[in-house]
Structures are given as structure tokens and as C-alpha cells.
Amino acid sequence: MKQTKFHGRYEGSRRRCERPGCDEQGEFRAPGTRGNSFDGPGEWRWFCLDHVREFNAGYDWFEGMSAEEILAAQAPGAGWRTETHGFRPPGGVDGMPRWSDFDDPLDAISARASGIRSRAEREARMAMDSRFSAEEARALETMGLGLDTDLRRLRRRYSELVRRYHPDRNGGDRQHEGRLGRVVEAYQLLRKSAVFT
Helix, strand or coil, X not given: CEECCCCCCEECCCCECCCCCCCCECCEEEECCCCXXXXXXXXXXXXCHXXXXXXXXXXXXXXXXCHHHHHHHHCCCCCCCCCCHHHCHHHHCCCCCCHHHCCCHHHHHHHHHHXXXXXXXXXXXXXXXXXXXXXXXXHHHHHCCCCCCCHHHHHHHHHHHHHHHCHHHHCCCCCCHHHHHHHHXXXXXXXXXXHHC
């Protein structure tokens, strides 16, 4: 069964419209009596174009909800706890706070701004330290390390970051590949640094 882009039509569904007395093909789906849940996807009802339009005109998304649930669903921050990239466990991998650690969006934004400010301060301190070149200081920042790093700590951090970002450790997900490349480059630069030899 293939979905076309025209009005959500599922061509070739070989179903009849579920509206009593209608003999048209049921190519459009509508929510059934059981919605999506932990047990799997919900059931669908299938209608022809005319009857799915009629169904949609009378559909009440809030049916069965209490007044408090309706108010919560309509609140501006209703989707705040939805798991997006910033909410997932690796959301704070760059040393920034994870968004899911906060109940209030403004607290999360404030903490993130503080993290950016402290990162800038850290970069300025590294630039003033004469042991590291500016390029090495940026590499330390990429690795999430400070000026007090020794070779053993550098190697341990490199191993940790490679495990975290490698596609093999993320179910084949290649979204962190760019970050992994930057970590490898930073490590290659730092391991040859005069500070660690």
C-alpha cells in the first residue's frame, strides 16, 4: 500500500469506504476507536474522499479529555517535554546543559547562555596560556578539556568521545560523524604537542 502526496490518499488500499451505504474505495484513513499507545499503532477507519472530509469536519481532538487536560494541551509550552535532539541523553555532549534537565524553558535558556559565556571565558584563559598555541587551545576546547590536562587524561577523553560519537556505537546513526571527525583531528594535533612530549 503506497501513500501518494495527494490529500493523504493511499492508492490501492483495496478497502471499501466504512460509511454505511457507500461503495467507493476507502483510500483515506481517519482515527479509529483505539489510538496509538504503548501496545502499538492505533486502528484506522477508511473512507472515500467525500466521507473523510465529512469525518474531519466533525472530529473533536479534545473528546474525552478533562478541562485540565484540554488546558494543558493548549498551553504554549505543551510540547516542551517532547523528546527532540536537545532532550535526548546526548543533548548535553558538548558540556552544555541538557534541555531535559529543566522544568522551565527560561531556566534552560539561561543555563545554556551561561554555558556559552563560560566557554568563551575558558577560551580566553587558554589563549593567554603560553604553553598552548591558539590552534591547540581550540583543540582542547573541542575535546572538552582544560589547561590542566595531561597525556593520560587526553587519551582517556579521546577514547570516551570516540565511543560516544562513532556510528557503530549509535546503532549506525551517522549524525555525529562531523563531531567525531573534529575530535579525531583535535586529538591528532594535541598528542603531538610539545606540552605532552
